[in-house]
Amino acid sequence: MTDVLTYDSFTPGTELGHWEESVDAGLIATWESLFGDNEQDRPARQTGLCVALMMRAFLNVVAPRPPGNIHARQIMTIESLPQPGDTVHSRIRCIDKEIRRDRRYLELEVTGHDASQRPLYIGKMSLIWAK
């Protein structure tokens, strides 16, 4: 069994891994079950799925995690939206870590591009790590 990734496991400037996943019918159906399937909301759906793919990349690569981490801040640049059927390639790295007021803050960056290397998104997450 792999050890849980604690705060001490992370080194700023290092790549943590990469993840590849398609914008498939299952993800689209789950999003629409939550937020509806109005035609007008299609761009919102694709943006929401872009964020979901960023989270999936982070959560599948940075594992196992201690329970109880908190997402404190999100910076997101959308450069182009992935479309249904597109495969998104995401890369995750640790860009900073700091202890403030007895809380363990991690800064992780997830970048995504499509199969033709077209940039899709850059997400920067501030997380309060539980252990």
Added chain:
Amino acid sequence: MIEQLKAVSMTVSQEDINAYAKLTDDFNPLHVDPAFAAATPMGNTIAHGTLSLNLIWQALARTFDSSLLNRLDLDVRFLKPLYAGGTITAGGQRNPDDPDQYDVWIKDQQGTSLISGHIRLSHTK
């Protein structure tokens, strides 16, 4: 010039949180395990912060041309938790000092900001 985003509201149930956990592969027990969450300072399960962001995307999509979401910059802080069963509203107001930027928020029924930040659109009309 559009000054305000169209508001979008949602009541977020535990079933919604569970579905969003499936969407993101985020099964943090703070979100999906009431017994675990009850033993933490949160006291109850909370929604994923990025679940609420979807209402901001919908507010933007319903306010502007669809192509505007193809390129944007978002910076938000998750200030307070949204507990299962809570109702939230997304909104936004143009920043008077920067016409391409909107201050955006998610507020609960009491008007308390749960998420706050700004978004920059590349081609705001």
